Amino acid sequence: MLLLVSGASGVGKTTARLHARHLFERRQLDSTYETAELFTLGPIPAVPTIAWRQQQVETAVRRAIALEAEGRHLLFAGDPVPVGEALAAPSADRIDIAACLLDADEETHLARLARRAEPEELIPLHRGFAAWLRAHATDPGHVPEAVTTDSWEEMRWERWVGRTPGPEWAMTVLDTSRLTPEQAGAAVADWCRRAVAGEAPVFRAGWFK
Known part of the structure; x- marks a missing residue:
């Protein structure tokens, strides 16, 4: 299974991925869950593009497929990758x-961005993307151009673009505002367990047919 943790910069x-990985190691589950983010899948170009990010998502999907053959799972977290990008990756119908x-x-997000010394002119972009991700979590029809514009030509957007909200479009939302890093990592690790056990929403291979 591909376990995608999405979210805007600063959430x-x-x-959470690092603390979840430490928990996996302590619980001797590191042979079950592999973790990755974009920079672990290959070099990051000087000017990353949307198309490059989507190509790397396909790399993550293929890695998850390879791990599944071994009875393992990939936790892909650390980058602002929307679920729609993962579902539209060319190989995503196989996993x-x-x-x-x-x-x-908002208060917590702004404080975290400030601690990261994000340029002031980028703050509205981060907040706007956070709002879009929040809507995208429940409505695939909400401004799909946010990810389809200037996209990689191999992406299979027809799997979900044009859909309306429905029970087949579901994901878990975790509010980290009041969580310590350790608590967020534990929550993500528990979500991984629940998803694999079928106790959390999952897009099954070929769900869009």
């Missing part, structure tokens, strides 16, 4: 995909 994706959106209230 805690990388931190179950579960998605968890990490979110935070």
